Amino acid sequence: MNKTKRKREMILNLTEQQRDYIKITYNYNRYEVNFGEKDPIHREYYSALDLINEFAENEIEKADFDDEAHHMYIVELESFAENMEHFNC
Numbered sequence: 001m002n003k004t005k006r007k008r009e010m011i012l013n014l015t016e017q018q019r020d021y022i023k024i025t026y027n028y029n030r031y032e033v034n035f036g037e038k039d040p041i042h043r044e045y046y047s048a049l050d051l052i053n054e055f056a057e058n059e060i061e062k063a064d065f066d067d068e069a070h071h072m073y074i075v076e077l078e079s080f081a082e083n084m085e086h087f088n089c
Contacts, residue, residue, distance in 0.1 A: 010054055010057065010058075011057065011058060012035065012041065012043075012054075012058045014035055014036075014041070014058065014060075015036070017036055017037070017038070018035040018036035018040070018041060019035070019060065021034075021035070021036050021037040021040075022034070022035055022060065022062070022063035022064065023063070023064050023066075024051075024063050024064065024065045024066065024069045024073075025066045025068070025069050026066070026068045026069035026071075026072045026073075029046065030044045030045060030046050031044065031045040031046075031048070031051050031069055031072075031073075032044055033045065033051070033063070047076065048072070048073050048076035048077055048080075049076075049080065051073075
């Protein structure tokens with residue numbers, strides 16, 4: 001039996017106001033994202049890659065990171081790149 005993983009997609013259906021105001025913070029072990037200033041949609045991501053994938057699926061091109069979230073995002077991406085080099089990917 002051939003089992004394949006189905007790509008998880010989450011279309012957020014954001015309004016223009018929600019797309020224009022995206023704030024990312026880092027809290028303990030996850031990224032917390034608020035979409036929209038008034039009555040925001042709140043999402044949590046446990047890795048930078050999860051965040052990147054969902055933003056790509058929803059064609060989100062910009063967001064504001066607080067200092068800690070930005071630092072953790074860079075650290076995770078650098079670690080991912082090092083691992084990919086290690087495995088010759």
